[in-house]
Amino acid sequence: MKILIVTYYWPPAGGPGVQRWLAFVKYFREFDIEPVVFVPENPTYPLKDESFLAKIPNGVTVIKQPIFEPYKFAEFFSKKETKTISKGIISGATKQSLIQRLLLYIRGNFFIPDARKFWIKPSVRYLKNYLSENKIDLVITTGPPHSVHLIGMKLKKQLGLKWITDFRDPWTTIGYHEKLKLTKASMMKHKTLEKEVLNSTDQIIVTSFTTKEEFEEITDRPISVVTNGYDQEEISEAFLDTTFTVSHIGSLLSGRNPKKLWKALHDLTLENQDFAKAFQLQLVGAVSDDVLISIKEAGLKDFIDLKGYVSHKEAIQIQRSSQILLLIEIDSAATKCIIPGKLFEYMVSKRPILAVGPKDADIAKLIKETNSGCFFEYHEYKSIKYQILEYFKQFQEGKLYAEVKGIEKYSRRELTKSISEIIKSI
Incomplete structure (x- = not known):
């Protein structure tokens, strides 16, 4: 069976957006599926990781077409602000500069569904010709950016082909939508496009249980949950840090700012001399200024180790060496559906996870199911502090580890089998 995958993110793109379908492409042939991948020729990726290029399977056909992206013009206003927004790091409304407010308004109201919309028409023209000359059994579009779903929808309408939509994140309920300065007309256009896509596709795949419930209110098309997952990375043996490293791997957006956690950590440094000597807060990836200021204001300036963006291989190494792994999600009902791919990589590292997020978050269910750590809501200062101290005592005794169970079904090979x-059922 031959399928066409339409995606914006592909190596050398870095970050989590590229890893899901790169992994599926890696394993598809084991299940008698031959993938063809359609990607932009000249994309503007906010993060790059050249190491992902080596993970593209030999012989896989990758076809490309040029894309026009307005981010390059936006850089004339402010290169820094443009890069920050493209990474998803958006300051709170009261701290946004005039340029950032302007760029967000333009992004939200002039580029619907997103700034990659100019890739839709040329891609449809090119793919119509490609599909007429090459036998493809089914097309899959994966977003965000959700403009790729409009490519699939137009091909479906014009050619009547089978089409699956994969939503790595929700569309109109995604947390950052409220920061895009959308007018009522723009919001209505987003909702209309979302509904049209969901009711035109043959099958919907989502990465979380909450997103499935949300979409079931909009469409009666079949919806399957296929989460993100992990690979057994071939990495040299990792030795645990001798310090009590509490590590966060990935972007810390402005909204991912659990001040009660920062306070608990600081208070422990004041109350426990051994903790203060051993503790280190390790931040790997982009960190927003808002979060960094909060951490420093909490009195943790001398305990921060800012590593910035590292390769995926190095990130895995850090996960396996750290004593505790932080997983932080924005405290909003809109983000309870988010199950980041790094959760599964955290799990397989077998280091205890300390997660902070919104009430009824999907990540809480998975952490409990796999016995991989603890989840807390933002306000739970005493519980967070107590748990960190318990972890520290186990660290001192050389007994700190996570007895993880039942994670095999989240391996990317098993998830590819599900996909x-x-x-094959369509």
Whole structure:
């Protein structure tokens, strides 16, 4: 069976957006599926990781077409602000500069569904010709950016082909939508496009249970949950840090700012001399100014180790060496559906996870199910502090580890098997 995957993110793109379908492409042939991947020729990726290029399977066909992206013009206003917004790091409304407010308004109201919309028409023209000359059994579009789903929808309408939509994140309920300065007309256009896509596709795949429930209110099309997952990375043996490293890997957006956690950590440094000597807060990836200021204001300036963006291989190494792994999600009902890919990589590292997020978050269910750590809501200062102290005592005794269970079904090979079964059922 031959399928066409339409995606914006592909190596050398870095970050989590590229890893999901790169992994599926890696394993599809084991399930008698031959993938062809359609990607932009000249994309503007906010993060790059050249190491992902080596993970593209030999012989896989990758076809490309040029894309026009307005981010390059936006850089004339402010290169820094443009890069920050493209990474998803958006300051709170009261701290936004005039340029950032202007760029967000333009991004939200002139580029619907997103700034990659100019890739839709040329891609449809090119793919119509490609599909007429090459036998493809089914097309899959994966977003965000959700403009790729409009490519799939137009091909479906014009050619009547089978089409699956994969939503790595929700569309109109995603947390950052409220920061885009959308007018009522723009918001209505987003909702209309979302509904049209959800009711035109043959099958919907989502990464979380909450997103499935949300979409079931909009469409009666079949919806399957296929989460993100992990690979057993071939990495040299990791030795645990001798310090009590509490590490966060990935972007810390402005909204991911659990001040009660920062306070708990600071108070422990004041109350426990051994903790103060051993503790280190390790931040790997982009960190917003808002979060960094909060951490420093909490009195943790001398304990921060800012590493910036590292390769995926190095990130895995850090996860396996750290004593505690932080997982932080924005404290909003709109983000309870977010299950980041790094959660599964955290799990397989077998280091205890300390997660902070909104009430009824999907990540809480998975952490409990796999016994991989603890989840807290933002306000739970005493519980957070107590748990960190318990972890520290176990660290001192050399007994700190996570007795993880039942994570095999989240391996990317098993998830590819699930996707393959869905593909073959249509």
